[in-house]
Amino acid sequence: MRLQDLRTPAALVDPRVVGRNTERLSRRIAGHGARLRPHVKTHKTVEAGRLQVLGNFGGITVSTLAEARAFAAAGFRDITWAVPIPPAKAAEAAALARELEALHLLVDSDEAAAALETQATAGSRLSVFLKLDCGYHRAGVDPESPDSVRLARRLADAPHLDFRGVLAHAGHSYACRDPEEVRAVARQEREVSVDFADRLRDAGVRVPEVSIGSTPTVTWAESLEGVTEVRPGNYAFFDALQAAIGSCRLEDAAFSVLASVIGCYPARGRLVLDAGALALSKDPGPTHVDPECGFGAIRTLRDEAVPLRLVSLSQEHGAVDGPGDVVARFPVGTRLRVIPNHSCLASALHERYLVVEAERVVGEWRPVRGW
Numbered sequence: 001m002r003l004q005d006l007r008t009p010a011a012l013v014d015p016r017v018v019g020r021n022t023e024r025l026s027r028r029i030a031g032h033g034a035r036l037r038p039h040v041k042t043h044k045t046v047e048a049g050r051l052q053v054l055g056n057f058g059g060i061t062v063s064t065l066a067e068a069r070a071f072a073a074a075g076f077r078d079i080t081w082a083v084p085i086p087p088a089k090a091a092e093a094a095a096l097a098r099e100l101e102a103l104h105l106l107v108d109s110d111e112a113a114a115a116l117e118t119q120a121t122a123g124s125r126l127s128v129f130l131k132l133d134c135g136y137h138r139a140g141v142d143p144e145s146p147d148s149v150r151l152a153r154r155l156a157d158a159p160h161l162d163f164r165g166v167l168a169h170a171g172h173s174y175a176c177r178d179p180e181e182v183r184a185v186a187r188q189e190r191e192v193s194v195d196f197a198d199r200l201r202d203a204g205v206r207v208p209e210v211s212i213g214s215t216p217t218v219t220w221a222e223s224l225e226g227v228t229e230v231r232p233g234n235y236a237f238f239d240a241l242q243a244a245i246g247s248c249r250l251e252d253a254a255f256s257v258l259a260s261v262i263g264c265y266p267a268r269g270r271l272v273l274d275a276g277a278l279a280l281s282k283d284p285g286p287t288h289v290d291p292e293c294g295f296g297a298i299r300t301l302r303d304e305a306v307p308l309r310l311v312s313l314s315q316e317h318g319a320v321d322g323p324g325d326v327v328a329r330f331p332v333g334t335r336l337r338v339i340p341n342h343s344c345l346a347s348a349l350h351e352r353y354l355v356v357e358a359e360r361v362v363g364e365w366r367p368v369r370g371w
């Protein structure tokens, strides 16, 4: 089927672009001598996950237990669940861990440590990372606090836990405006994590792993010395924000939303699309780089830039503004593609992605849903 004939809105993925993105980043990380444990949270599909692990050791990172279960069922054997574990899910996680070579879990509190200690037994050990705050201030222990060293020692001394090391994520790299700012955050992410790991080692705690990474920071990191693995994920799809801060070009966006023009008003300088917040998400995007960025980048089916701005989203409408003569080029019924501001959020709104090659649909991928 051709794009022109599809029901809209529809999520589109180009597997050749996913392959290009994943190959490029794998090569870059290998050049740094670190292992790549890609995050699958952006696409949540086994197909894209397989492209991400090609040429790497095979381990992945997930954001939900539902993803962990689905990827385990598809044959992935070494999985890190990179969200601090809710104590109430410790039993479920322990049961899944018994089916895998490794399920690594995150802890940044005594409550979560206690929950894992209760579940782990001599015959069924649990692998655990201490979640470290490297400057993002979302989650993780404070690297400056003596209490963080105490919690690491508790995990290392627990009889049936395997303490793997420290894990950090520089999510604040998304607030950067260009590669130079990203490089500074990448330095901070690495230095805070490696320094803290060294402090633990000085205190007699064995720290086999230092795991860090976000798409912007691993794209621009100048050094990964002391880091054992990195966990970027968004790079498989990329999006309008990553293009604005310099992680990629818009042409590298593998995911987009196909929409139909349902209103064309040249006199008002306005188009209306049938893709609203429930097709694109309402992520404001890179307003810190361009206050006029709108809710995504509009492209033709041939991937040409359309100089119009997606100014507002309601549930099922996308309002697009621009000069009347440009608006008039896209009459009602025209199909356009929108590269969303944040592909992780936009893709999760869709039950399936249509796989597109050379403007034709050649298959579909079904993302994992729920938690």
Ligand SMILES: Cc1ncc(COP(=O)(O)O)c(C=O)c1O
Pocket (backbone or CB within 6 Å): 039, 082, 083, 168, 169, 171, 213, 214, 215, 216, 231, 232, 233, 234, 235
């Ligand atoms: C803990 C953790 N690690 C890694 C990543 C991957 O970062 P990115 O989405 O920038 O590739 C995320 C993303 O949210 C994360 O939360």
